[in-house]
Amino acid sequence: MSATFLGMPGNFPENSRKAVHDSQLRFNLRKATHTIRGKRASVVGELPDWQELRAAGKAIKEHTLRNLDRYLIRLEAAVTAAGGTVHWARDAAEANRIVTGLVKATGETEVVKVKSMATQEIELNQALAEQGITAYETDLAELIVQLGDDFPSHILVPAIHRNRSEIREIFLDRMPGVSPDLTDDPPALAEAARLHLRERFLRSKVAISGANFMVAETGTLVVLESEGNGRMCLTLPETLISVVGIEKLLPSWRDLEVFLQLLPRSSTGERMNPYTSMWTGAVEGQDFHLVLLDNGRTDVLADEVGRQALRCIRCSACLNVCPVYERAGGHAYGSVYPGPIGAILTPQLRGMSSELDASLPYASSLCGACYEVCPVAIDIPEVLVDLRAKAPHAAAERAGMKVAGWIFNDHRRLARAQRAATRLRKLVPKRLPGPLSAWTDTRDVPEIPEESFRDWWERNERA
Amino acid sequence: MRVALFITCVNDTLFPGTGKAVVSLLRRLGCDVDFPAAQTCCGQMHVNTGYREEGVRLARHFTEVFAGYDAVVAPSGSCAAMVREQYPKLARPGSKGAAAIAEVAPRVYELSEFLIDVLKTEDVGAYFPHRVTYHPTCHSLRGLHLGDRPTRLLRNVRGLELVPLPGAEECCGFGGTFAVKNPAVSAAMGADKTRSIMDTGAEVLCAADNSCLLHIGGTLSRQKTGVRTMHLAEILASTEEAQ
Numbered sequence: 001m002s003a004t005f006l007g008m009p010g011n012f013p014e015n016s017r018k019a020v021h022d023s024q025l026r027f028n029l030r031k032a033t034h035t036i037r038g039k040r041a042s043v044v045g046e047l048p049d050w051q052e053l054r055a056a057g058k059a060i061k062e063h064t065l066r067n068l069d070r071y072l073i074r075l076e077a078a079v080t081a082a083g084g085t086v087h088w089a090r091d092a093a094e095a096n097r098i099v100t101g102l103v104k105a106t107g108e109t110e111v112v113k114v115k116s117m118a119t120q121e122i123e124l125n126q127a128l129a130e131q132g133i134t135a136y137e138t139d140l141a142e143l144i145v146q147l148g149d150d151f152p153s154h155i156l157v158p159a160i161h162r163n164r165s166e167i168r169e170i171f172l173d174r175m176p177g178v179s180p181d182l183t184d185d186p187p188a189l190a191e192a193a194r195l196h197l198r199e200r201f202l203r204s205k206v207a208i209s210g211a212n213f214m215v216a217e218t219g220t221l222v223v224l225e226s227e228g229n230g231r232m233c234l235t236l237p238e239t240l241i242s243v244v245g246i247e248k249l250l251p252s253w254r255d256l257e258v259f260l261q262l263l264p265r266s267s268t269g270e271r272m273n274p275y276t277s278m279w280t281g282a283v284e285g286q287d288f289h290l291v292l293l294d295n296g297r298t299d300v301l302a303d304e305v306g307r308q309a310l311r312c313i314r315c316s317a318c319l320n321v322c323p324v325y326e327r328a329g330g331h332a333y334g335s336v337y338p339g340p341i342g343a344i345l346t347p348q349l350r351g352m353s354s355e356l357d358a359s360l361p362y363a364s365s366l367c368g369a370c371y372e373v374c375p376v377a378i379d380i381p382e383v384l385v386d387l388r389a390k391a392p393h394a395a396a397e398r399a400g401m402k403v404a405g406w407i408f409n410d411h412r413r414l415a416r417a418q419r420a421a422t423r424l425r426k427l428v429p430k431r432l433p434g435p436l437s438a439w440t441d442t443r444d445v446p447e448i449p450e451e452s453f454r455d456w457w458e459r460n461e462r463a
Numbered sequence: 464m465r466v467a468l469f470i471t472c473v474n475d476t477l478f479p480g481t482g483k484a485v486v487s488l489l490r491r492l493g494c495d496v497d498f499p500a501a502q503t504c505c506g507q508m509h510v511n512t513g514y515r516e517e518g519v520r521l522a523r524h525f526t527e528v529f530a531g532y533d534a535v536v537a538p539s540g541s542c543a544a545m546v547r548e549q550y551p552k553l554a555r556p557g558s559k560g561a562a563a564i565a566e567v568a569p570r571v572y573e574l575s576e577f578l579i580d581v582l583k584t585e586d587v588g589a590y591f592p593h594r595v596t597y598h599p600t601c602h603s604l605r606g607l608h609l610g611d612r613p614t615r616l617l618r619n620v621r622g623l624e625l626v627p628l629p630g631a632e633e634c635c636g637f638g639g640t641f642a643v644k645n646p647a648v649s650a651a652m653g654a655d656k657t658r659s660i661m662d663t664g665a666e667v668l669c670a671a672d673n674s675c676l677l678h679i680g681g682t683l684s685r686q687k688t689g690v691r692t693m694h695l696a697e698i699l700a701s702t703e704e705a706q
Contacts, residue, residue, distance in 0.1 A: 012645065013644060013645050013646070013647065013648075016645065016647055016648050017647035020647045020648060020650075020651045021647075026651075323633055323634045323636070323652050324645070324648050324652075327648050327651045327652060328648050361513075362640075362641065362644050362645065363645065364638070364641070365601070365634050365636060365637065365638025365639075365641045365649070365652070366511060366601070366638055366639070366641070367601035367605070367633075367634035367638065368601055368602070368605035368606060369601075369605065369632075369633075369634070371605070372605055382552065385510060385511055385513075385549075388511070388512060388513030389510075389513045389514075389515040390513075391513055393513060393514075397512075398514075401509060401512065401514045401517060402517070404508070404509070404517075405509060405514070405517035405520065405521070407503075408472065408503040408504040408506075408517075408521055408524075409503070409520065409521070409524065410503070411500060411501050411502065411503050414472070414475075414503050414504075418475070418476050421476065435643055436643065438642070438643040438644075438646035439642060439643055439646070439681070441646060441650070442646070442650040442653065442654075442681075442682060442685060443650075443653070443678060443681030443682050443684075443685055444680075444681045444684040444685045445681065446477050446677055446680070446681065448476075448477065449477065449478075449479050449480075451479060452475050452476055452479055453470050453474060453475045453478075453479035453482035453483070454470070454475055454498070454500065456479055456482075456483065457482075457498045457500075458500070461498065462500075
């Protein structure tokens, strides 16, 4: 069972301070993010029409979101015509209720899972457990997180914060029947996971998945994965339940062409995805249910600036280039969506009533690296700034900003403030008090000059 | 050409030397430089910290102060990017404010853009016999897309040895109020940046933004590295006679 993010205490600055001081974590994250970052850069760099592809991806998603109501109905009709059953879930509770009910109706107490962000978002595994149903994650990294009672810390690589010797420890500790001679050699670890999972695939009668894309025109669902576990889950069990966010829609089969190029190159840094599974409705007698999940998405759609976050295809390129994510790690964001995209998605989906969620829009230096790599051109810094305007502000900060605004409103006031600073320049301590101590803990303060530029100009040029 | 200097509040208050360097450099290149005294701040700190209302007021003030000039030159990639990239998002489309922004914003240039794109010069006749490394600040790199303009200018400075900075495109961790709101991550980013700077063996770290240099310089100084920070304008303004 993996741990739950909901109701996590703290805030981003505090959480990230702990991560910054964990040198093993810093090393793991730096190594992993820089490796994927480099791979992505080289496979994106070899496409001369990358910017056109990116513009096409953005345009298709924008069009779909603008006409989401129409395309969702078309999808429902196509899935139903192909023998599937479509369920609509307003929120996490409703989705969990639907899925739990479907599993219970089969009489099974075990399900296998394909890695899915949507089911993590609604904390489906916990909901199933409460009803006596055990969910087994089959993606290797997801399995590591689940066995270790841990939190995922990355969208693509949920166990990115773990190195191979830590993974070996987790397997030895928690994996039933594992050989005590297990080494931390990656092929040996993968083999142990394979043996462990094989039995589950063959035994399980119910599988739960998400989807990377849904094609409205045909009712086809698409899952991209790298280990073949998805293919096993999607084809072997008698019942397949897919929980998919309503924004995962594409109008037509042709639109997939763009995204099957954008996603692997941005995500794993591969030219083509290793295992791409597509299915339409109930295939070969398999019972198929599609649960369409809103869970805050229509509210996000109503926001003119924030809605662009719904274009996200969960590639995690923004995480891998983010200097803040690299040092803070994924857990600091307190959500299944960490990194820059999480910093704009989580506060929109969950609101900013908790201290943690309200601190997320500020978890960025606005360096813009995320926007630059985003395959669907989500202007993450723009959304962050917009969310900051809606976030609750501390009273002391609000007062300080008001004073600063008042001074900046009039150049004569600014000049007087500058002269006052000059008069006090010898009194500035090496360590500043209050919130400004955050500056002087690690940096020196600059010397205040004898004269501001404007006074120099006034003295030399106006005369 | 009637050029207005937009000094920026940070330079005005803490780095007057940068402003003086811009004035002397632009005059050397034949420009008629004016300093509109009513200017204050572009509003970036307020907007980017979530105080949009105050920021909009300062943006309005900016468009009034700088209306009517052929060009507005700012020795800051960040503040120039604020005006050019973020101002248009602050006004209601079709409003008077939007029209005023559309009028002024395209004529606002960061210093190296103005020198290369408007004055069409890459050799400003500077002399600076030191080993220098250049940090492209995020807003100049990814906001304004300055590309290699600053380093083209530096390469033409006589006596200057330009050494490449490893991981140059990575943020230094300043980020305005980010530096005090998320001090641990900001300091960790700053520490990694200073390590890269030390690895170059440079005597001087140069950038197009004194705000980032305030953070990196404060870290370099706290660590007693002996590396100096200098704004691009100050290096370009240096001449043999002045040395």
